[in-house]
Amino acid sequence: MTRGLAGAAAAVALVAVVGWATAAPPPAAAPPAPAATKVDEQIAHDVASQLRCVVCQSLSVADSPSETASQMRAIIRDRLAAGDSPEQVRAYFVEKYGDWILLSPPKSGFTLLVWVLPFVGLGIGLVLVAVVVRRWSRAPRAATPSQLDPAVRERIRRELSEMDKS
Amino acid sequence: MSTSRLRWVIPAAVVPVLVLLAYGFRTDPREIPSPLLGRPAAAFSLTTFAGTPVSLEGLRGKVVMLNFWASWCVPACYEEAPALERTWRAYKDKGVMVVGVDIQDKEEAARQFLARFGHSFPNAPDPTGRVSVDYGVYGVPETFFIDRTGRVRFKQVGALTDEIARSHLDVLLKEPS
Numbered sequence: 557m558t559r560g561l562a563g564a565a566a567a568v569a570l571v572a573v574v575g576w577a578t579a580a581p582p583p584a585a586a587p588p589a590p591a592a593t594k595v596d597e598q599i600a601h602d603v604a605s606q607l608r609c610v611v612c613q614s615l616s617v618a619d620s621p622s623e624t625a626s627q628m629r630a631i632i633r634d635r636l637a638a639g640d641s642p643e644q645v646r647a648y649f650v651e652k653y654g655d656w657i658l659l660s661p662p663k664s665g666f667t668l669l670v671w672v673l674p675f676v677g678l679g680i681g682l683v684l685v686a687v688v689v690r691r692w693s694r695a696p697r698a699a700t701p702s703q704l705d706p707a708v709r710e711r712i713r714r715e716l717s718e719m720d721k722s
Numbered sequence: 723m724s725t726s727r728l729r730w731v732i733p734a735a736v737v738p739v740l741v742l743l744a745y746g747f748r749t750d751p752r753e754i755p756s757p758l759l760g761r762p763a764a765a766f767s768l769t770t771f772a773g774t775p776v777s778l779e780g781l782r783g784k785v786v787m788l789n790f791w792a793s794w795c796v797p798a799c800y801e802e803a804p805a806l807e808r809t810w811r812a813y814k815d816k817g818v819m820v821v822g823v824d825i826q827d828k829e830e831a832a833r834q835f836l837a838r839f840g841h842s843f844p845n846a847p848d849p850t851g852r853v854s855v856d857y858g859v860y861g862v863p864e865t866f867f868i869d870r871t872g873r874v875r876f877k878q879v880g881a882l883t884d885e886i887a888r889s890h891l892d893v894l895l896k897e898p899s
Contacts, residue, residue: 610860623826627851652764652858654757684731 595636603632603642607649608659616659756858758874763788763866764856768823768846771833776821776844778872784819785894786868787887790854792827793835795862802863802881803839809887810843817870818891822846825854825862867891870899 604618609625617625617632628649635645649657661667763786767777778786789806791799810820822845824832829847836845848854857866857874867876867890876890 624851624854627826628855630850631852631855649855651757652855653860654858680735 595633599642600629600633600636603636603645604629606646606659607632608657610653610657756874756877758858758866759877761874763868763872763874764853766823766853766856768848768853770844770846771824771829771836772844774844776846778868781819781821782872783870783899784817785870785891786866787818787820787891788857788866788868789820789822789882790825790857790859790862790864790866791822791835792825792862793831794827798881799835799863802883803835803841805882805884805887807839807841807843808884809882809891810841812888813891813895814843816895818895819843823848823853825851825859867894869894869897 601618604625605616607617607628609615609617609620609622609628611622611624612620615625617628619625632645635648636642640648646658655662655667661670663671763778765778767775767779769775787809789802791803793799806820806822810818814820820843822841822843824835824845824847827847832845832847857864861879863881865878865882865887866874867878869875875894878886878890
């Protein structure tokens with residue numbers, strides 16, 4: 557039973573860690589709005605990397621070689637050049653495609669769960685590990701060998717003394 | 723002993739995972755709900771393959787069926803093409819406008835597509851992809867039904883059929899402008 561519990565604790569901890577690893581890293585802090593005209597390629601790239609390429613599986617607009625993604629990158633650059641802030645450009649795509657377009661789900665509403673649950677899982681896992689470790693540290697007392705049958709003890713004593721004689 | 727008290731922990735840990743999986747495997751990861759339904763349709767202004775301008779602004783007061791397609795979209799765009807033309811012919815005198823927007827395409831291939839199906843409604847290329855992003859298009863074919871007041875009311879993802887077009891258009895035509 558203790559082994560089963562330890563296994564469960566390990567599984568919960570593993571789920572927590574995997575859950576955390578699969579959640580996308582938090583987006584970089586939004587850089588300040590550019591002074592229009594000249595577009596900062598780094599800012600354009602930052603925005604593109606937060607958007608999901610609509611024709612790909614799990615690729616950002618920045619990473620996808622598809623024509624759709626390159627058109628979306630051009631739209632991002634044009635909007636930045638027109639004076640939109642990176643936040644406004646993101647909002648434009650969310651308005652058209654919904655939150656689905658964001659690679660990192662928003663930290664509010666239902667999708668807040670995605671950000672919070674891994675830590676909850678990790679907490680539960682740590683508590684379970686603590687419980688199991690405490691039990692293990694008390695284990696030796698329970699593991700002391702039981703009293704030998706007096707008859708067996710007597711037989712061992714006799715046979716040992718016979719060995720000594722021979 | 724506390725082991726028996728903690729025996730519920732394992733099933734308790736398994737249940738939420740099973741519930742999550744049961745929910746997750748029932749949803750289609752490719753299905754994207756459009757946030758545009760009920761909202762004003764984005765204005766567009768394009769030039770058709772025939773060289774005439776077509777804009778949403780110029781179609782105010784009409785029910786608009788806006789179809790996004792591409793010549794490389796096999797087979798869905800080829801399946802729906804005859805239904806589009808049939809719908810256009812059946813509804814053009816009833817206050818409906820059908821507009822095709824060709825995305826991510828080569829002009830020559832697109833012209834061959836139009837010739838093959840004899841499309842007689844306006845079709846225009848969207849060379850920059852602006853219009854398709856404005857409509858949140860993520861694949862072809864997608865068809866948007868815009869009411870007389872210029873709002874997106876229905877969205878069809880995948881091949882359109884006569885029945886689907888008819889059911890949406892009849893609803894929108896009954897509404898006052």
